[in-house]
Amino acid sequence: xxxxxxxxxxxxxxxxxxxxxxxxxxxxxxxxxxxxxxxxxxxxxxxxxxxxxxxxxxxxxxxxxxxxxxxxxxxxxxxxxxxxxxxxxxxxxxxxxxxxxxxxxxxxxxxxxxxxxxxxxxxxxxxxxxxxxxxxxxxxxxxxxxxxxxxxxxxxxxxxxxxxxxxxxxxxxxxxxxxxxxxxxxxxxxxxxxxxxxxxxxxxxxxxxxxxxxxxx
Numbered sequence: 384x385x386x387x388x389x390x391x392x393x394x395x396x397x398x399x400x401x402x403x404x405x406x407x408x409x410x411x412x413x414x415x416x417x418x419x420x421x422x423x424x425x426x427x428x429x430x431x432x433x434x435x436x437x438x439x440x441x442x443x444x445x446x447x448x449x450x451x452x453x454x455x456x457x458x459x460x461x462x463x464x465x466x467x468x469x470x471x472x473x474x475x476x477x478x479x480x481x482x483x484x485x486x487x488x489x490x491x492x493x494x495x496x497x498x499x500x501x502x503x504x505x506x507x508x509x510x511x512x513x514x515x516x517x518x519x520x521x522x523x524x525x526x527x528x529x530x531x532x533x534x535x536x537x538x539x540x541x542x543x544x545x546x547x548x549x550x551x552x553x554x555x556x557x558x559x560x561x562x563x564x565x566x567x568x569x570x571x572x573x574x575x576x577x578x579x580x581x582x583x584x585x586x587x588x589x590x591x592x593x594x595x596x597x598x599x600x
Contacts, residue, residue: 384400384401384402384403385400385401385402386401386402386406386407386408386409387400387407387408387409388408388409388410389408389409389410389411389440390410390411391411393416393417393420394420395407395408395420395421395424395426395440395442396408398424398425398426398442398444398590399444401441401442404441404443405441405442405443405444406439406440406441407426407440407441407442408426408439408440409437409438409439409440410437410438411437411438411440412438413428413438413501413502413504413505414505415505415508415509415512415514418505418509418514418533419514419535421440422533422535422540423535423597423598424442424594425442425446425590425593425594425597426440426441426442427440427441427442427540427542427574428440428441428502429441429497429574430497431494431495431496431497432496432497432498432499432500432501432502433494433496433499434495441574442590443574443575443590444589444590445587445588445589445590446572446587446588446589446590446593447572447573447574447575447576447580447585447586447587448570448571448572448573448585448586448587448588448593449556449560449570449571449573449580449583449584449585449586450569450570450571450584451560451561451563451564451568451569451570451571452560452564453584453586454556454557454560454561454583454584455582455583455584456557457582460550460553460554460557463550463554464554464557468522469520469521469522469527469528469548469551469554470520470521471518471519471520471521471554471555471558472518472519472521473516473517473518473519473558473559473562474510474516474517475517475519476517476519476526476529477507477510477515477516477517477531478507479519479526479529480517480518480519480526480529480530480531480545481498481503481506481507481517481531481543482503483526483528483529483545483547484498484529484530484531484542484543484544484545485498485499485503485543487545487546487547488545498543506531506533506542509533510531514533514534514535515531515532515533515534516531516532516533516534516539517529517530517531518530518531518555518556518558518559519555520546520551520552520554520555520558522548526547527546527547527548527551528544528545528546528547528548528551528552528554528555529544529545529551529552529555530542530543530544530545530552530555530556530559531543531544532572535597536597537567537568537569537570537597537599538568538569538570538571538572538596538597539559539563539568539570539571539572540572540574541556541571541572541573541574542574544556552579553579553583556571556580556583557583559571569596569599570593570596570597572593572597573585
């Protein structure tokens with residue numbers, strides 16, 4: 384097991400040589416080119432922006448994913464959807480969503496907070512270039528929840544979600560899954576398991592199956 388030091392060259396090591404928790408490399412940068420290379424091979428950056436000067440890169444060998452057609456909509460969630468209390472949109476306020484993900488419930492003040500200024504700048508640039516997307520949940524004109532991630536081909540790599548009202552992030556994920564399936568999307572990468580995501584249909588697949596899906600033409 385090893386953690387590799389990245390340099391100015393665009394490359395990533397063999398993920399099978401990484402640590403058990405998926406940590407494979409440290410260093411490099413958050414440029415668009417490096418991020419696109421990372422996601423297209425199953426890597427993503429995750430590090431405490433207050434305590435870590437260089438990005439840490441993870442590539443778990445067991446991947447927690449949701450297949451769009453398998454997203455679970457509970458009876459209570461379906462009732463909420465049928466009420467039409469909230470409106471969902473795509474790419475209407477990426478900056479609002481990423482900043483909501485950073486600050487909701489005072490996340491940015493937590494000891495291990497990872498969604499700092501450098502990450503916000505990097506993913507906002509990805510969005511400007513058409514590689515990152517957001518789903519927004521609105522109550523009238525107020526942004527009350529959403530999610531964002533990287534979209535490459537038929538795969539969506541979820542980064543973060545937030546809710547200012549109950550179940551807003553679930554609404555965002557359900558909307559993403561339904562729209563993504565209609566557009567031919569094959570996989571939503573959740574990065575890490577949470578009870579929230581498992582209840583909505585998340586499950587583990589092997590890295591080999593995962594990489595075969597995201598690299599499929």
